[in-house]
Amino acid sequence: MMVGSREFRSVGTVLAGLDAVFAQAERPVRIDACSCCLRPDEIEVLLRTPRQLLSVEDIQPYASVAMLGAGSAADLRYFTPRILELRHTGEMHFLDIEIVYDHMHRADWKSWPEAEAIVELMEALWAEVLTDYPDSEDPGALLPAFGTAVGTVAPNLASWSRLTTAAAVHSLRDFLTDEVKLRHGTLMPNNAFWNVDGDAHHEVIEWLNGGAARQAVDRALARGTEDQDRSRSLVESHAVLAQVRAADHPT
Template identity: 40%
Template sequence: MDLYAAFADVPRPAELHGCPCCVAADEGRPLLAAPLRDLTAEDLARYAAKALNTWGGPQEFRYFTPRLLELAADDAFGWPDAEIVFIKLGEAGWRDWPQRDAIVDFLHAYWTRTLASFPGCPSADTALCALGGAGPDMEPFLDEWGRLTSEQAIRHLHEFVSLDMVWRHGRPRLGNAFWDTSSRAYRQVIAWLTGGPAAEAVDAAFARTEDEAVLRLLAEIDSRLIHG
């Protein structure tokens, strides 16, 4: 479902109030005057960074959600990071919105697109952390990755376990600083990587490929995983 169509009945806010110490009184006016689709990353970057904290609340954020997610998924913001935008989506309470099914579809499309391209922007590390910040059940995304149906998906997993999963005192941690280590999403990813499912996915990929380069990648991935 197209995000803009799903959010078409969300009214444009009459005003976009912010903390007077942080946001000028008329600073939100240009964002409300232009058509939502026409707003650029440069237009929205400051709002995206301050939304929900010092500029506007969940209802205003809901109005801007289609464009914010579109730009963040394309890694169009130099600042704020994509993870921050997705974290704010979770903080805005999207799972209680009428548009939640469209958001779920968007999140899945975002992940599928990420896995299909390597090297790509965003990396699997960025995309997975962004999804975790938004707060959906991570199992479907991990299941999709675990199918390892393409060399690109395998290369993403190799890069992730080599660079983005770190070991401290014998325990695995995810290196992206935007992870909430107390979250269910974080625990799901760690369990997938170290509880057996990722290793089983690698074993299955071993059995169906004869490509020497891919087999080397799989062997290196396997050496970094704990088998449950």
């Protein structure tokens, strides 16, 4: 898929190749876990079943507590391609994306030999936000997930700000109307998984309140479009972002 002048492989293509990319990650021979987090029979299934054959029921208990009450960075590296595949294909939809990427952060995924493939997946996921509305992952979940995993979402906000596709426009409208609240004159993302002390959270706050998001919408409105749905989404986004100015200068 093309986003601007860049071409990205699709999320499905990247996911399909992850098992091969992680071929050198060794299957664990044991998984240490407290019994309240992972039962011995659940561990046994993980140890004896080839990674690509693990079902949602097999891996979900581990994926929920990895790096917290169970497992190590080494065994999470081994299971990561299957966890990502099941989560991003929607089969393991009840496990929050933010939790998956937080666990990878705790395991220092950037040090893994396969880190480049994870970066490619994140780029593909974001490219879908900008091209595949409403079927992409929720950007309101991807931003805190990527913020935890990478430490910055500045590139995501920059690409979103171009607003050159209908998908980018509609996804921004949904984000602003459903996942952002005005609190004491400041627009704040309301996802509870945000690390509010992290750089990425501050980047989003500045983007929403410092004028960059509003200017992006203003530019898109100035360009004009014959797509009435797109125009309506831009107007709705502008109304949300204008609350900051109104809060600063109450009548």
